[in-house]
Amino acid sequence: xxxxxxxxxxIVIGGGHNGLVAACYxxxxxxxxxxxxxxxxxxxxxxxxxxxxDYMISTAAHLVEAMPRRIEKELKLARNGLRFAARNVPAxxxxxxxxxxxxxxxxxxxxxxxxxNAHDAAALVEFLARLKSHATALRPFLLGAPPLSGGxxxxxxxxxxxxxxRARRLGQPSFxxxxxxxxxxxxDIVDETFEMPLLRAAFAFEALRGTAEGPYSPGTAFxxxxxxxxxxxxxxxxxxxxxxxxxIEALRRSAESFGVAIKTGAAVKRIIxxxxxxxxxxxxxxxxxxxxxxLSSVDPRATMLDLVGPACLDAGLAARLAQTxxxxxxxxxxxxxxxxPSIAGLSPEEYGARLLVVPPLNEFDQAFAAxxxxxxxxxxxxxxxxxxxxxxxxxxxxHHVMSILIQHxxxxxxxxxxxxxxxxxxxxxxxxxxxxxxxxxxxxxxxMLLPSDIEAKFGLAGGEWHCGEMRPDQLLMFRPAxxxxxxxxxLQGLYLCGAGxxxxxxxxxxxxxxxxxxxxxxxxx
Amino acid sequence: xxxxxxxxxxEETGHEEPDETSGFRxxxxxxxLEASPxxxxxxxxxxxxxxxxxxxxxxxxxxxxxxxxxxNRWTDWNGYTTPEILTTIDDEYRALRQAAALSDIxxxxxYRISGRDAASYLDRLVAxxxxxxxxxxxMPVVFCEDRGFVVGDGHLFRLGESEYRLVTxxxxxxxxxxxxxxFQVHVEDVGxxxxxxxxxxxxxxxxLNAAGFYDIETIRPYAARWFDLGxxxxxxxxxxxxxxxxxxxxxxxxxxxxxxxxxxxxxxxxGLAATGYAVRELARxxxxxxxxxxxxxxxxxxxxxxxxxxxxxxxxxxxxDLESGHFTGRDALRRLKQREPRxxxxxxxxxxxxxxxxxAVEREGAIDGTATSxxxxxxxxxxxxxARLRYRTGPVALSVEVDFREGLSVxxxxxxxxxxxxxxxxxxxxxxxxxxxxxEF
Ligand SMILES: Cc1cc2nc3c(=O)[nH]c(=O)nc-3n(C[C@H](O)[C@H](O)[C@H](O)COP(=O)(O)OP(=O)(O)OC[C@H]3O[C@@H](n4cnc5c(N)ncnc54)[C@H](O)[C@@H]3O)c2cc1C
Numbered sequence: 010x011x012x013x014x015x016x017x018x019x020i021v022i023g024g025g026h027n028g029l030v031a032a033c034y035x036x037x038x039x040x041x042x043x044x045x046x047x048x049x050x051x052x053x054x055x056x057x058x059x060x061x062x063d064y065m066i067s068t069a070a071h072l073v074e075a076m077p078r079r080i081e082k083e084l085k086l087a088r089n090g091l092r093f094a095a096r097n098v099p100a101x102x103x104x105x106x107x108x109x110x111x112x113x114x115x116x117x118x119x120x121x122x123x124x125x126n127a128h129d130a131a132a133l134v135e136f137l138a139r140l141k142s143h144a145t146a147l148r149p150f151l152l153g154a155p156p157l158s159g160g161x162x163x164x165x166x167x168x169x170x171x172x173x174x175r176a177r178r179l180g181q182p183s184f185x186x187x188x189x190x191x192x193x194x195x196x197d198i199v200d201e202t203f204e205m206p207l208l209r210a211a212f213a214f215e216a217l218r219g220t221a222e223g224p225y226s227p228g229t230a231f232x233x234x235x236x237x238x239x240x241x242x243x244x245x246x247x248x249x250x251x252x253x254x255x256x257i258e259a260l261r262r263s264a265e266s267f268g269v270a271i272k273t274g275a276a277v278k279r280i281i282x283x284x285x286x287x288x289x290x291x292x293x294x295x296x297x298x299x300x301x302x303x304l305s306s307v308d309p310r311a312t313m314l315d316l317v318g319p320a321c322l323d324a325g326l327a328a329r330l331a332q333t334x335x336x337x338x339x340x341x342x343x344x345x346x347x348x349x350p351s352i353a354g355l356s357p358e359e360y361g362a363r364l365l366v367v368p369p370l371n372e373f374d375q376a377f378a379a380x381x382x383x384x385x386x387x388x389x390x391x392x393x394x395x396x397x398x399x400x401x402x403x404x405x406x407x408h409h410v411m412s413i414l415i416q417h418x419x420x421x422x423x424x425x426x427x428x429x430x431x432x433x434x435x436x437x438x439x440x441x442x443x444x445x446x447x448x449x450x451x452x453x454x455x456x457m458l459l460p461s462d463i464e465a466k467f468g469l470a471g472g473e474w475h476c477g478e479m480r481p482d483q484l485l486m487f488r489p490a491x492x493x494x495x496x497x498x499x500l501q502g503l504y505l506c507g508a509g510x511x512x513x514x515x516x517x518x519x520x521x522x523x524x525x526x527x528x529x530x531x532x533x534x
Numbered sequence: 535x536x537x538x539x540x541x542x543x544x545e546e547t548g549h550e551e552p553d554e555t556s557g558f559r560x561x562x563x564x565x566x567l568e569a570s571p572x573x574x575x576x577x578x579x580x581x582x583x584x585x586x587x588x589x590x591x592x593x594x595x596x597x598x599x600x601x602x603x604x605x606n607r608w609t610d611w612n613g614y615t616t617p618e619i620l621t622t623i624d625d626e627y628r629a630l631r632q633a634a635a636l637s638d639i640x641x642x643x644x645y646r647i648s649g650r651d652a653a654s655y656l657d658r659l660v661a662x663x664x665x666x667x668x669x670x671x672x673m674p675v676v677f678c679e680d681r682g683f684v685v686g687d688g689h690l691f692r693l694g695e696s697e698y699r700l701v702t703x704x705x706x707x708x709x710x711x712x713x714x715x716x717f718q719v720h721v722e723d724v725g726x727x728x729x730x731x732x733x734x735x736x737x738x739x740x741x742l743n744a745a746g747f748y749d750i751e752t753i754r755p756y757a758a759r760w761f762d763l764g765x766x767x768x769x770x771x772x773x774x775x776x777x778x779x780x781x782x783x784x785x786x787x788x789x790x791x792x793x794x795x796x797x798x799x800x801x802x803x804x805g806l807a808a809t810g811y812a813v814r815e816l817a818r819x820x821x822x823x824x825x826x827x828x829x830x831x832x833x834x835x836x837x838x839x840x841x842x843x844x845x846x847x848x849x850x851x852x853x854x855d856l857e858s859g860h861f862t863g864r865d866a867l868r869r870l871k872q873r874e875p876r877x878x879x880x881x882x883x884x885x886x887x888x889x890x891x892x893x894a895v896e897r898e899g900a901i902d903g904t905a906t907s908x909x910x911x912x913x914x915x916x917x918x919x920x921a922r923l924r925y926r927t928g929p930v931a932l933s934v935e936v937d938f939r940e941g942l943s944v945x946x947x948x949x950x951x952x953x954x955x956x957x958x959x960x961x962x963x964x965x966x967x968x969x970x971x972x973x974e975f
Contacts, residue, residue: 285860319716320658323862325680328712492680499865 012272017043017300019527020290021269022277022316023507025053026076028306029260030520031506031527033084035304036267038528043298044269045290047276047468051261053306054467054474055515057254061454064345064410065403067253069458069467070474071394071412072098072363075516076256077152077242084263091259094400097245100363102211103444107354110207111362112215129205136202136212143187144238146176150485151238151512154495154522158486165486191231191481196224196370210367214390218416219474221336223377224370228481235484239514246363248396252403280305280316280503287317287503302527306507306520308469308476309489310335313498322499329490333483337460337472338380340418342437344411345404345454349395350445364393366440380417385433389440390416408453413437420460420472430457476509485511496523497530589613593640594729594787598794602808609811612705612725614641617810626809627912630776630817631959633805634735636797637814639782640790643688643705646724648697651717654859656690656698659713661845661867663858667692672756672771675700676845676853677709678863682870683833683842685709686826687850689773691758699724699784703826709834713862729790733797733806734780734817736961739969741801742770742781750781751968766793772969776817779963779970819909819918820959822881824848829879829906829920840876847875847925875925877903881954882932884917886947890936895921895951897932905934914958919951 021032024046036042050056058068081087102110108125111118114134123130149171156168176184190198195216199209213224216233223229240246249255264271277290280303289299305312310330319327349360367373368388376386397409404410415437422429434457441448460472469476477489486494488511496504496519506523508514591614593599602620609618616638620626629635647656657664660675667673669692676687688702700710710721733741742750747761747770758771766789774780785793798806818825826832836842844867845854856868882905884890889910895903903923911918923932932951937944963970 285865314716320654321860323680323865324658324709324713324715325862327715331715 011296012043012270013296013298015041015043015270017041017270017298018302018531019043020045020298020300020303021306021506022280022290022303022312023047023053023306024051024271024273025306025507026055026257026260026515026517027507027520027523028053028304029257029264030080030084030517031304031306031524032269032271032520033260033264033267034521034524035528036264036269037083038524040528040531042264042267042269043300044264044271045275045277045292045298046271046273049274051271051273052254052257054463054469055253055257056467057252058343060343060345060410060456063405064408064454065252066343066345066410066412067396068343068456069341069463070253070515071248071396071414072246073243073249073253073256073515074236074246075239075243075512075514075518077516077518078244079242080517080521084260085266086256086259086263089259089262089266091256092250094248094250094396095361096247098248098361098363098394099359100211100215100246100365101355101359102207102365102367103352104207104354105443109352109354109359110205110211111359112208112211112365126205129203129208132202132204133208139183139186140234140237142179142183143176143190143234144241146172146179146187147234147238148241149175151518152242154526155486155488155511157495159491190234192227193230194225194227195229195233196374198230199224200370206369207367210370210373210390211365213370213373214365214367214392214416217390218392218414219339220480221334221338221380221473221478222480223381223417224373226377231481232479235479236514239512239516242516248361248394248399250400250402252396252400277305277307277316279318280312280500282317282321282500285321285500287498287500290316302502302504302531304504304506304523304527306505308335308507309493309505309509310477311470312505312507313493317498317500317503326490326492326499330493333489334478335469335471335473335476336478337420337463337469337474338417339472339474340415340433340460341458341463342413342415342434343456343458344413344452346409346411346448346451347453348407348451349398349409350411350441350448350451352445360395361398362394364395366391366393366444376417380419383419383421383423385419385422385429385436386417387436389418389437391437391440392416393441413441418460420464426459426461430459433457433459475513476507477513479513484513488513496526590615591641591726593638594790595638595640595731595794598791599638599808607810611641611811612643616641617808619812620808620810623812623816624912626807626813627816629805629807630735630778630809630813631913632736633807634733634737634741634801635809635813636794636801636806637732637734637809637811638729638790638794639732639814640725640729640787642725642730643702644724644728644730645700645702645707645710646697646722647700647710647719648694648722649717649719650696651719652696652698655714655717655719656700657859658717658861659710660690661854661861661863663855664690665858669694670758672758672773674853676848676850677706678845678861678867679709679833680863680866681833681839682844682863682866683836683839684826684830684845684848684850685833687848687853691771693769701730704832704835727787729785729787731783731785731790731794731797732774732780732814733783734774734776734778736779736963736970737801737804737806738778738780740971741797741804741806743971744800744804745797746800751971753781753969754967755965763793763796768793775821775823776814777821777957777960777964778817779961779966815907816909816911817959819881819907819920820911820913820957822920822954822957824879824920825907829922843877843879844870844875846870847877848879877922877924879906879920879922881957882919882921882951883914883954883958884919884934884949884951886917886936886949887915888938890917890938890949892919892934892936895919895923895932895934897923897926897930902926902932911958916958918954918958 018040021044054069156164158165379386392414397403463472607618691699769784905919907920
């Protein structure tokens with residue numbers, strides 16, 4: 010039977026993790042759900058791919074940091090095959106003089122740091138405690154729909170008053186510190202906190218990774234708090250066994266077990282709007298599907314401006330959506346390696362960590378300046394994982410795969426990318442060679458995804474990760490615009506359920522919360 | 535975009551004297567600078583006067599209008615020098631209500647909106663259904679922002695299948711361009727490229743007829759047509775916010791003085807007189823038409839939303855069609871319609887035989903609103919006002935306090951005011967088709 014001939018209660022557009030999560034929750038509540046994905050496979054930016062035969066890697070995103078345990082449990086992801094090769098993956102800042110720093114407060118790590126710089130050991134404990142307390146104050150915001158803002162509603166004011174109250178309860182210095190941290194740049198914060206350049210740079214990178222900001226851009230300190238808050242629901246960063254694609258596979262099985270009909274290779278061309286009500290979708294192949302509710306996990310800007318169209322929207326909303334910013338700033342390099350590159354000073358079990366390769370802050374800032382000018386920087390901050398260390402099945406025995414996020418790579422580079430892909434590759438390998446001198450010799454194969462490749466491959470506009478940059482002015486009730494922040498749209502029956510909505514990130518929360526809103530309205534109607 | 539004027543723009547080319555005191559300043563390497571294209575662009579001579587560089591503008595009719603002035607009293611209208619009063623307000627008023635009054639309304643803001651999606655673009659822009667507007671027809675329109683607050687109002691002319699003209703009191707280009715996202719439409723400010731004359735009064739059709747606008751009387755209210763006046767193309771519309779029979783004439787700025795002269799030439803015997811801004815305002819107050827920037831603030835001009843108004847609060851509900859296609863603010867207006875308005879912009883009359891000024895409007899002794907436009911109607915012998923009153927149900931006993939001066943003494947008076955539910959002046963002729971030519975009355 011053709012899909013178009015079946016009748017559904019809900020249509021989910023886009024089969025990334027959020028679309029899948031939304032579909033699961035809707036189906037779990039008894040709705041007949043169809044999920045439509047443009048590409049011939051599910052997952053969006055969460056995918057496991059082959060670098061070359063037998064070398065598997067998470068093609069784009071490479072860690073799960075923010076998916077709440079509750080969603081894992083409610084959707085029975087473990088029963089549907091999700092296993093983690095590692096949880097609580099620590100972060101280690103690699104040092105050029107082989108004294109690497111684990112960013113943790115475990116006694117052993119602290120003792121090591123204390124021997125090197127006692128001030129910073131104490132500062133680290135205090136810094137992480139502060140970070141956690143700010144994150145805790147923010148946490149309730151992240152678990153529900155953001156407060157309604159604008160108009161006569163006082164919801165936002167109330168929510169912020171509560172935030173102030175929570176923060177105050179955590180003690181006066183902490184509250185002032187939070188007020189200070191909200192607009193601050195991460196660079197200023199780490200400069201006043203730590204003495205060691207490596208610690209400064211490492212935490213700056215933690216705040217900036219995936220953004221188009223520099224260490225001294227205002228508002229970047231908040232990124233770190235926000236990221237930490239999202240992690241409160243999880244067991245730190247995790248590596249799914251089999252790469253990110255395995256998470257999608259488990260979600261797919263879960264969805265199917267709840268009865269979701271999944272159609273891949275079918276792009277939605279437009280959302281059908283009839284007198285202000287979204288009544289279904291038309292696919293590029295000319296199929297019509299109708300349902301009383303449609304949830305789109307596609308970038309909210311594309312959903313509203315391309316699939317719905319400005320004519321059905323108020324002009325102010327359309328103009329504001331068009332202005333929301335999507336600057337991709339991160340490239341991805343995946344390498345197949347013959348053997349494990351040796352990083353002096355790293356103990357064997359530490360190869361499974363999240364390795365941070367960071368230049369000192371001033372060079373980091375220059376890398377950002379080069380990025381802004383659309384040039385290739387000399388230095389790059391990078392996050393490196395070697396998932397095959399904990400998940401041997403990813404590569405043939407004794408061989409490895411390495412996944413590298415390269416920060417501050419512009420979408421367009423002066424002079425064009427044609428001649429400069431290799432230059433970028435060389436600079437990255439050169440930088441890595443400072444820590445792992447044998448890396449160049451071990452490379453068997455590799456793939457480089459520039460922001461423009463990420464855009465083309467995963468449909469992420471500008472190569473920007475989150476379908477709308479995650480910066481303070483585009484988070485919470487501003488994500489993606491005040492009118493759309495609560496997953497509802499001005500069109501009855503249309504909801505937004507992707508990462509472009511609150512809270513963003515690989516959390517599935519947008520999908521879950523949007524499904525909840527849609528279900529509650531469905532009941533009311 | 536800025537005003538065209540016949541005063542040539544003189545470019546400032548004063549060479550800077552080398553600064554002795556800063557001898558240490560590095561000399562730029564001119565050869566290298568010149569080679570780089572971006573620098574070339576920077577120093578390229580500006581071919582045109584930069585937009586908005588000029589603050590005092592004159593219309594193409596300025597000299598014609600100035601020749602009629604006996605008072606040298608001028609005012610500002612959207613940056614253009616405009617006559618406040620040309621002779622006396624009484625004479626000008628009499629011309630308007632009893633003969634024919636001609637004024638230069640070129641300072642009105644005019645946009646040309648064209649392109650494949652012009653109709654659907656405008657339909658999304660304004661609160662009414664634009665789709666029913668035929669070519670050579672005009673409709674009054676109001677347009678709102680997302681929250682349902684009025685951005686501005688004006689008149690929409692349909693000039694062709696996909697060509698429109700929007701005439702407004704204030705500039706709205708930014709909003710019009712913002713609204714164009716996703717539409718194949720071209721929005722252009724033609725304010726300086728188009729002159730406009732307003733001819734209002736019981737003899738208006740007769741004057742035009744005598745001037746060669748043949749069959750002018752057959753134009754219906756809110757309709758328009760092209761005329762050829764001995765080689766001058768003129769677009770005449772039966773519009774004008776005066777409550778009289780009246781027309782507006784749209785013409786190339788170069789031809790405008792000729793048209794002006796011709797109208798006076800042929801219109802003198804009908805009592806045609808040139809009139810200024812003061813009479814225009816008075817006629818508007820008599821007709822009870824609020825003006826943006828004066829009786830209400832546009833949504834983007836209002837700092838406090840309490841100062842912005844919905845169409846319902848302005849008495850413009852008839853320009854809002856909530857049932858046909860989507861327009862900006864429709865969802866908000868649907869909700870607002872269920873609620874009580876916060877305030878109302880109303881017309882009031884004061885039975886007092888002398889012109890007075892006042893500001894506060896009181897209801898049962900307490901201040902309840904603001905008079906925003908005041909005028910003394912010679913025809914009615916009444917003070918009229920537009921006022922913004924807080925919305926209340928129930929009986930209304932309004933009054934205002936005025937300081938009335940006689941010679942050197944002053945009396946403070948409390949004068950009752952009454953609400954006007956319909957326009958106090960409205961000539962039945964303004965609806966008549968065919969419009970009366972002089973022979974017929
Ligand atoms: C290299 C990289 C690293 C990243 N690292 C992190 C990280 O560490 N932490 C983090 O939080 N986030 C990270 N992200 C971002 C994260 O991957 C995304 O935010 C997340 O995958 C978005 O999930 P989603 O389900 O909301 O949307 P998507 O995964 O984008 O899913 C949308 C789906 O809709 C489909 N689609 C699009 N248009 C249509 C249409 N018209 N019809 C039908 N289907 C359509 C797409 O094909 C896609 O499958 C990273 C992204 C990249 C690229």
